[in-house]
Amino acid sequence: MNDRYAQTVGFVVAGVGLAAAFLDWTPAPALAAQAAGGFAGAALLAFAARRHGSGPAWLDYAATAASAGLALAAAAGILDVSGALSAGPLVALFAGLGAVAAGAAAVAGVEKSGVRARERRTVVAVVASLAALVFGGLLASVAVAFLPEDPLVTVPVNTAVASAGYGIAGVAFVQWFDGGIDVSKPGRRDVAVAGVGVVAIFALHLAMNAVVTVFSLPQSTHGLVETAKAHPGILPPLAVVSLLFIGPGEELLARNGVQKYLYGSYSRYAAVAAASLVFTGSHVLAYTATGVPPGAVLVTLSRVFVVSLVLGVTYERTDDLFAPVVVHGVYDAVQFMLAYAAFS
Template identity: 40%
Template sequence: MSATASDARRARFGALCVVVALAVTGLLAGTLVQLVVTSILGAFSPPTALRLAVAQSGFALALAFTALGYVVVTRRPLTYFDVRFDRRDALWAGGGLLAMFAVLAATGVLAGALGIENATHGTVTAIRETPWLGLLLVPVSLLFVGPGEELLMRNVVQKRLYGAFSRRGAIVLASVVFTLVHLPAYATPGASALALCVTLARLCCVALVLGVVYERTDSVVAAALAHSGYDAIQFGALFVTAL
């Protein structure tokens, strides 16, 4: 094995270790923030919907601060965050949003044809029990969830992988990491292993679209808008149907 090939393997392994560590850190930080926020708000007995919405916001902010922490620790400038947006980026964001729903629908039809049920996200269950949570999560998605998750998963995780893998490879790997971070949310009581695997596979396909949007634009804003819109529309629809 040549020295160049050996160096490349080490670079790839190192990059994978870094992004996995970032994902785990973000997940743990987000979970901790949710627990703290829930405990503090519990002392004031706010409406359940408000308490859950604030907890979701805290989780997303924890992901954003994980991304910021990576930039600070690695001594990168704040310009590392690809916060820019133009007309072309807007087209990619809009097209990405439509593509995400198309992928969701197509994979749903396929799963249905195979007779496989889907696992239910914990938030969906909460909205069915507390409909107003769905309405509150619309602005939360637009302001916190989309931007927070994309800053970490695309602008840091996917971008970090560019240096060791091809751009296509980075998109796929970042999408897998993104999907695994959502595993705890779908691993709810009653979800079968098959349903969980199928649901995560569908989520990964949707995440690939976000990866492509970011790769094509080098704009985390475009990816965040597509992600935010996707979540907000679904939460809004859940609110309407749950009333």
């Protein structure tokens, strides 16, 4: 019999979302705060009914949908902010995402032990990713300290060494949970999945470009691209670095490490989504700069999440790093070369 722990978690998190609706949302529109409050209230009631066993099972779906509405309302509020972001929409966004996760667990009938396992593994995955970022950054800073102060040299080397650091951290993490490194001679299926992944990731890239254009959404750019505007010569080396270091290093950590670790408590596709959220979070600093509107950062991180889903699915389909490494490396390399053509 279901112990309704997931509904209890959802009830608490939805309550946080409701409280967030009464925080300061300035300069976000009042309508976004009102919508967030409405969705949070609906989620709270649905979770409460299921928590006490007095409502039908479809209320789990209703609670999850209302939680998604809370997250979307918060995102809409953030999109409209051009200056400093107040606490209200940010808290509401995280509460909405947390309530969606709780709702999904409730729909799947995951009991307390399973939910707690998801919580623990998610925290460990986040900590491992943060540790990898710090390790890679420190390794790169040591490497460039011995190089001449020329961006054409320091930027590619910094990126390559940092990515190698992420890969090393990924190997250490995999060894820690005894997951095994998923590298083998690629077969026809691996090549086919990689090919489909490349097509899919660029198709989604074009689709997201269209959405951004049609709705006039703001975007932020990667710190490397900002540097390349003044020094476009760094981009061809970065394209090579993408194939040899960025793809292998980041995928070893994000997929073979984080995603595979999350298989231990999530379903495989839920692990793809959860690992993609962790991967997206690890890119926050890369797209955040002084003066960049919060909405632009949110749109860009949403795109990173979609890209990560493709990479996660290619790994899930093959249980091997070949496909995600190829797709990731090719995607980044093409982006760098397109930027080079634009800036030169």
